Amino acid sequence: MTVIPVYRSWQRIETWLAEHAPRTFDSLRPPASADAISAAADELRMKFPADLVESLRCHDGVSPGHGLFQFPGGDQPLGIDAILRRGRMDQQLWNRLGEDHPDETYWHPEFLMFADSNPPDGLVLDCREGATFGAVGTHLKGGGTSFGRWPSLAAFLHELAGGLEHGLAMGWWRKFVPVVWQETLLWEEEPQPLPVPRSLREVAATVAAPAAPEVGQDPLPVVAEEGWAGEYASFCLSFVRGLDESELLRRFGALADTHRPRSRGQAQADAQRWTAGLLPVVRAGRCGQWAFGIEEGHRWEGNRSEVLRRLSRGTQAVSLSFSGATTMSYYEDGEVVTVYDTRRSYQQPGEGDPFDIFPELPAHGPAAGRLLPDGRTSLGSLEVPTERTPLLQRATLRAVCGVVSDHFGIDLPPGALTGELASAQVLPVLPGVDGRYRPPTELAEHITTASEARLRTVLATQMCSLAAETGLDTYPEVIEALHRAGQDECHGVDDDSPLGIRLRTVFADAAAAWSLPRDDDGHLLIDLSERDAWQHRANAAGALADALSLPAREVIGSVLHQRRNPDWRAEFTEQLGEAPHEHRGAPPHERQVRTPTAHARRRRSTQ
Known part of the structure; x- marks a missing residue:
């Protein structure tokens, strides 16, 4: 050339x-x-x-x-x-x-x-x-x-x-x-054309499932330390007042056909087994008036706000997690009370000051993030002696465990987390809706001047296009929900409804695909194009949940942000009843x- x-x-x-x-x-x-x-x-x-x-x-x-x-x-x-x-x-x-x-x-x-x-x-x-x-x-x-x-x-x-x-x-x-x-x-x-992605669960159905680990097998390391922290290098431990183990697991999102006693090692093996969908596993028990759930691995459900709202509905829930940093979250009847996090010394919207409720909590160290005068956040000083950091982190964890025990009267006896406990794999509950994407700046005037009713109708049309572009409209539960998306009143998505379970499954399939699991010969079980297709479908699922839960002006940005058609601006304004202002390639006539x-x-x- x-x-x-x-x-x-x-x-x-x-x-x-x-x-x-x-x-x-x-x-x-x-x-x-x-x-x-x-x-x-x-x-x-x-x-x-x-x-x-x-x-x-x-x-x-x-x-x-x-x-x-x-x-x-x-x-x-x-x-x-x-x-x-x-x-x-x-x-x-x-x-x-x-x-x-x-x-x-x-x-x-x-x-x-x-x-x-x-x-x-x-x-x-x-x-x-x-x-x-x-x-x-x-x-x-x-x-x-x-x-x-x-x-x-x-x-x-x-x-x-x-x-x-x-x-x-x-x-x-x-x-x-x-x-x-x-x-x-x-x-x-x-x-680019999206393939029809296979679910990891569909792939697993074509092979013989591996044998379960032997009872009592516990290959994971134990930290030589007394107290709650003494058995786990990292963990998430959630307590809920007044529930039994079965109800605790249900609120976590447990799959009924995966309930069985598991040891710590068995739970880890099932959470990491691709033939089981790479879903998290929660083990549950009781101590006094409190039920508890223990998790390991890199995906903890118990420190998600959406899960804590479910766990605390009608009661109290406190979650304590550790991975070098210590986090303690306290919720009552579906609402956050406070969060203590050694990584930040400020509160997110809705959170109370943890030291007002728990004065004995350890003070934040110099590495904790802080708020600047203009409202932005700032990383704290990292000048903590590196040779002392692990010891300081474990000491902070033990102190927070003691505060939780004393304040709530939780007496977790030695050995409570060892051996077999009731357990289940969980289908993670839906993420919170937040309309995270603002409408595109170039469309702000169009969106501001449109009536809410008209914008809701166009939102539903855009959501139908997005579902078609990503394959989300292949599910009957979604088709029915798309019909409802244009109604003036939207009441959200119930996690346990058929639509909620379908969307949760899409998110779980997308998360499993992102782990890029391989078979025994090292071959990818889900290829990269399928992984990307799952991600687009999960993004559309999140936009649909937003569209069914929020006013049209708050959610339209989430839907438009995911559109795959480059001409979506012209399409959107035409649907609003305005002349298009967009073209590609050669110009239109009379310009x-x-x-x-x-x-x-x-x-x-x-x-």
């Missing part, structure tokens, strides 16, 4: 933007001066690729503000001043790391960031002398730097110009298509045409 010069690609980009996205076109800054570019290269002691120099002589980055020009994926081109600041920062970091620097697949002092959206991630130029000089790559903080897609900035801009002109997808691991909305250029991820600004014309005349 013949690659045209950088300035010619910029001319094509400018022409397309001026015609279709004039607000974005106007964000392109005038050229950088040759002297500024040369001075930056000298300070960084780098040889800038000629393509970068030519690009900066076209546009010195972009002006901040709504609708600014971005490359596919959201990276915005940096001006020479920003390139210099970023280069200084990277070189200072590299020099400070010294011999402990990452290898060159992560970063090299002659890599140069020329576009970013969320520092330190962005687009990189290879400024090392050699065959790869001038290549364009991507840098991710957690993944390092990758090259191989574009041998030069000229090739990158050439592909970008063609993508805009023909509405083609462009990108690295993920590809994005150009979308115009209200005279601005946006990039929407190109949706006003803008011409390049004066600075762009002057720059062209100098080429």
Whole structure:
């Protein structure tokens, strides 16, 4: 493929933007001066690729503000001043790391960031002398730097110009298509076809289940320490007043056909067995007026607020968990009373001050997060002697156990957590609804001016589209719920209803797929495309739960955020009864045409 010069690609980009996205076109800054570019290269002691120099002589980055020009994926081109600041920062970091620097697949002092959206991630130029000089790559903080897609900035801009002109997808691991909305250029991820994902439980049904561990087998380590903490290196222990073991397990979300006595080792084995769906296991017992549930592993149900609300309904529940940090949560009749967490010294909304209720609690250490005057949170000081930290953590745990025992009169006898206890695998209850995604800024006016009734109708239509895009509409319980989503009054989702159990199962299948279990030969049981399909389906399930529980204005953002159709903005506004403002690729008829600004014309005349 013949690659045209950088300035010619910029001319094509400018022409397309001026015609279709004039607000974005106007964000392109005038050229950088040759002297500024040369001075930056000298300070960084780098040889800038000629393509970068030519690009900066076209546009010195972009002006901040709504609708600014971005490359596919959201990276915005940096001006020479920003390139210099970023280069200084990277070189200072590299020099400070010294011999402990990452290898060159992560970063090299002659890599140069020329576009970013969320520092330190962005687009990189290879400024090392050699065959790869001038290549364009991507840098991710957690993944390092990758090259191989574009041998030069000229090739990158050439592909970008063609993508805009023909509405083609462009990108690295993920590809994005150009979308115009209200005279601005946006990039929407190109949706890939989702497979029909298999459930891990469906795969397990095709193989013989492994034999259960022998009774009494207990391979897990025991901490040599007296008290509640003395048997477990990490755990979650939940107490509920006035319940028996069966009711405690039911409130946890236990599956009836998995009830049986289990030892500690058996519970761990069942929780980690893929043929059992990788579901958590809770073991239950009683001490006086209190029932207790004990969990190990990395997924604890007993410290989730949704579970504690169920456990405490009509009574009291207190949960104590430890994994280096100690957390104690106290709930009454479905509502939080207080939470003590050694990782933070502030309260979340709705939580009371734990020291008002439990004055004997250990004070927070210097490592606990604190609130700043502007309401943001801050990490605390980490200057705790590392050789003493485990001992201090265990001492804090023992002190909190003593406070809980004294305040609630819980007398957990030695050995209460050993041996076999009543137990069951649990199907995790639904996460709380919160309408976590705000409506897109560009649609705020449309959403604000629409009536609640109209918005509720459109919300239901959007939810139906999302369910179809993700396969969530393959379940009869969901189909019935989609009919209800357009009603003026929504009453939420009962965890134990057919719909609630279906959505909980979707979340459980998605969580199991994310663990990427393998068979005895090391082969993936659920492939990566199925894992991604489960995640999309679980996200849609969460949006549906929100749609059935919250006012339309609070939840519309959650639904729109998950949509996979790049033209969802036009679809949404058309459903609201307004004219569409979005298109992809070639422009619609009768659109006003803008011409390049004066600075762009002057720059062209100098080429």
